[in-house]
Amino acid sequence: MRKSSLMVLATVATLFIVSWIFKGIALEDIYESNYLQGFLLTFSAFLTLSIMSFLYKDNPFYKFSEHLFVGVSAAYAMVVGFWTTIVGNLVPRLSESLSNFFQIPYQEGTYNFFYYLPVIFGLMLLMRLSKKHGWMSRIPLAFIIGTTAGLNFIGYLRSDFTNQIAATFIPLLGAAGEWKGIGDFFSNLSLSAGGQLVMMLSNWVIFLGVFCGLIYFFFSREHTGLFGKASRVGIWILMITFGASFGYTVMGRISLLVGRITFLFKDWLGIIS
Amino acid sequence: MRRNIPLAVTFVVGMLLIVSVFLPPIETIGEDFGVFFSIIAVFAFFLGGGNLIKVHFGKIMKKSNDWEFSLVTVVGFFAMLIIGLFKIGAPGDISTSVTAEGSYFQEMFVYLINPLQSTMYALLAFFVASASYRAFRAKNREATILLVAAFIILLGRTPLGMMLTGWIPESFSIFQVPNLAVWIMNSPNLAGQRAIMIGISLGVVAMSLRLILGIERTYLGGDDKG
Amino acid sequence: MKNSLADRSSGGIICAALITIFFFSGPLHSQEDLVSLSVKKIAPPSSLLATDHKYDNGNSISLSWVPSIDDALMNNPIVAYKLYRSSNDTEPNLIAELPPGSSYFLDNGVSTDNSYSYSVSASTNAYEVLSNRTESITPQSEWINYNKKYLFLMVMIISGAIMYFIVSAKRGKELFVRKIAGLEAIDEAVGRATEMGRPIMYIPGIQDMDDVQTIASLTILGRITRTIAEYDSKIFMPVARSLVMTAARETIKASYQAASRPDSYSDDMVNYITDEQFGYVAHVNGLMVREKPATVFLLGAFFAESLILAETGNSIGAIQIAGTARPAQLPFFIAACDFTLIGEELFAASAYLSGEPMQLGSLKGQDVGKAIAMFFVLLGVLAATVSAAWDIELFNNLLDNLNELFS
């Protein structure tokens, strides 16, 4: 380690300890274990700042947080998977004595033996570790891919294909008997149910947008001539969509930072109330 | 054989699931298969978690670059694993939820994972700014449209939008930037999203068919041994 | 037909009775009368009918009845309808309490092993009056759900179109497929990495194998690694799911074998990091700035991390080819990457890259699907427009039918 990095390390360590002590004293009236709480809060703040330091450049503090994050969260996922899936879903269907051990109700069912299937598949998957029988791990993969393909086939066709088409059955002219005269038509350009021109325009835009957007996705035709022009309009609509969605999301992203900075200033440093 | 058995499995399972939607007696089979999937996925953890530890252990053993940090990963991993599997510090007996308030597992989540997670997420605020700086340039017609749409929405979401265009009378209120922003979200944005969704659904359907029929088989690996 | 007519007329009579009561009861009762009304006897619900719910696995029975004639819109003495069920002639149990005005209930708690009979009561705050008990009924399990016939039709049309073109392509019919810019760039991107002597990074999204986008990504991976193996470039692939790791290793290995370079393959190319979204992102970010890949592929299902990854990739000057079918993340890829596969293109990519006639045939089939969608959008918009503006019966019917077809 070079001298400069040692200096940085020493500074951070000192600040950490100072913050720990101050936080501990500040929390004296609130918690019994105030110094433990002080440590935890300081550590949270340290991790927060370490991650943010990546914006400047990669550095040992980021590396530390990153590696800690990976180890802890991988184990977190495994533990949750074990308790919810194995103990929550598998055990109560296969073994009464294990269910009693984990103190969960045993679920009696005629078709419970089917639940040996995923266990067998799981074991086959572990065959990957063997050179000779490694190919067997393809069978559970094939099962999973078959499941995914089958479920998504119907799921997407129903929710995204048919429903989206049905949602586009919109009138391009106003409704009968609601015509309020040409003056009103052109003078009421408000974004409300009353503004007929805007309503009509919206529906036209939706209709043409969907239509031309679909043309853009055509693979088996050269995009030339009228077809090409429509596909061009399709791209424009997509570009508006992307631009608008981007702009709209910015606000949400800023709020995330507001949350983090509030944590630093309020919970850790205590400079705002 | 090493290819045909898996292909047959995919075909049978895929077809079964498509057909099951129309046959009430086996209608719920998809849900069961979903549970099967999550059980298999837990078995896969042995491979995944094992691999993670193997990689970092290897680094520590070989004292390769940054091996000290690998130590952090390994220690963090085992600490969390032991705390979680044995429910250390859990407020009740074995039946209490692993994420129950007060258990060490939950404390680790609150003070370790949570700040890391939300800070990583918050980095987006910065990246969204640098990305818009670079990307929103009027290089050609398409890029200009993208830029203008984004700009109107951004403007419409701040008081600036109303300050600039608040004078426009109510009967032409569509031209007030905040309203215009809403209209863009409501109409062209909706149309674009819808076209994309319909396209995606067809893509998924065709992809699924190729998988079920065995036309697409890259994922199955070669014919070799092992 | 006869029956339904009878039903309708009896319903009409009851409606008329209700309206009459409504008109007469409202003004006649003063505030004091209300109190006496609530202890007054009321008429029971009538014509309780229990029928097997059609097209299910014998797990539901539908119940309908005519509400008590005292069930009025105003000053209603009735507070609830209570449903009782007795299975195999045992003691009846309360199974549901419904608000006044109800006349229908679907009992989902039954099975084909038992027979059931029902009764329904109307109750005021102080008083409850029971209807007749129904005959015993055993729910039936049906084999085919006819309610989904239109969905079935849709499935047949779309898959029929795709299969038709797959078969005709197999027979040797030439198919034109337009260029997809993002995919055309792949070769160049791989070549550049080789020239620079830097690795290629491949990220298949953060979802597991139960997401079809992940599978699509792996099929593309299969084609790309073929090129990578031929160029003898280096690839590394951090993944967020153990199963994806297994499948990806299988895929890459196969490609190296197909390119006759099985010895260049190693399991280290694919590593599992963590299931946790941002833990994974934190590590991938670190890897990016440390390994400095020349090319980054971001293909699959992405969430909020899309922009974090794409911006970091951009900061190290990598060529980035991205693609996802999650519409919410597309704008960020468009903004931060060099090439983006938009939605459907992600699924078309592996077929396109393979160049095999059968695969390309399926793309043509997809186009037919789009043509069908456009046709019906056009028809539906026409019907909706005419029916809204001029209220012509033919078009009203057309619109109704279309809505049913796509419901």
Add this chain to the structure above:
Amino acid sequence: MLLLTFSDIGLIVTLVIIAAGLGLILKLALKGKEIDRRIIFIFIFFSVASPIIFQIKFSEKATAVVKSIYDKIDNLPEGSKILISFDFDPAMAPEVQPMAIVLGRHALIKGHEVVFMSLWTTGQSLLTEIINEYILPDFPEKQEFIDYVTLGFKAGNEGVLKVIATDFKKMFPVDNNGRPLDSIPIFDGVKSCSDFDLVISIGGGKPGPKEWILFVTDPSNIPMAVGVAAVIAPQMYPYYPAQVLGIMGGVKGAAEYESEFIGNYERFKDMKTPGLLTMGPQTLAHTVIMAFIIIGNIIYFRKRKKEAKS
């Protein structure tokens, strides 16, 4: 006399720093230099952190959709009955809670009789918290049962709405504390939702504003206003102004309302305005991003001009 508050000074300092920084960058940009992204990061951090520290607020001018809600509550005669439903959970609270607070205050200061309820399980505790911690401390003179009443949460989603649309007491025989509605003065003469002069639903999920419109206010033609999370605000616009008289969308909607409220009520000039406070960082950050987009384009066109020349 010119009196500057802490946040005014903060605002001025912030704006000067940002403006000077942007000016400097613009100068560099005019020379055709690309900007390092870390400079953008610093600007973003500063534009978010500074409003938080200095509690900077911007005055928002209420847009028509928000103003109409404000006007409605303001113009109703004293003693009108208003029903406010809190249909949200803690996750959604940062966006919509500010609306709940300011609406509650406005209704009470105008002397309306307010009924609070919730369709969400978690709404009960939020309801109590918001009313007891944020609204009531400012109104020591207001009495429960006469000026306001909390009915709490009722399970049943749309079912609840269908019933209260015709008979309120059937669904809520008693209030939150078990007191029969018949003995509560506010409910004198209240039979159904139609007896309220205004119904407001604040939420963003299901059941929420949309269900209120479909099952309660639209069938019976009851004046309705909604406050929704930003994500679903665009879905509410088709109902405006025929079925709902106004919409507050996200934190911005809340901020506009707060701005209108504190502008008109001297007594609440210095009240806590969570909506406006969150808008501070948002506004500055948005402005900075827009400025950088403009600078980016200047750089781009400069470059292109140069290339065209050579």
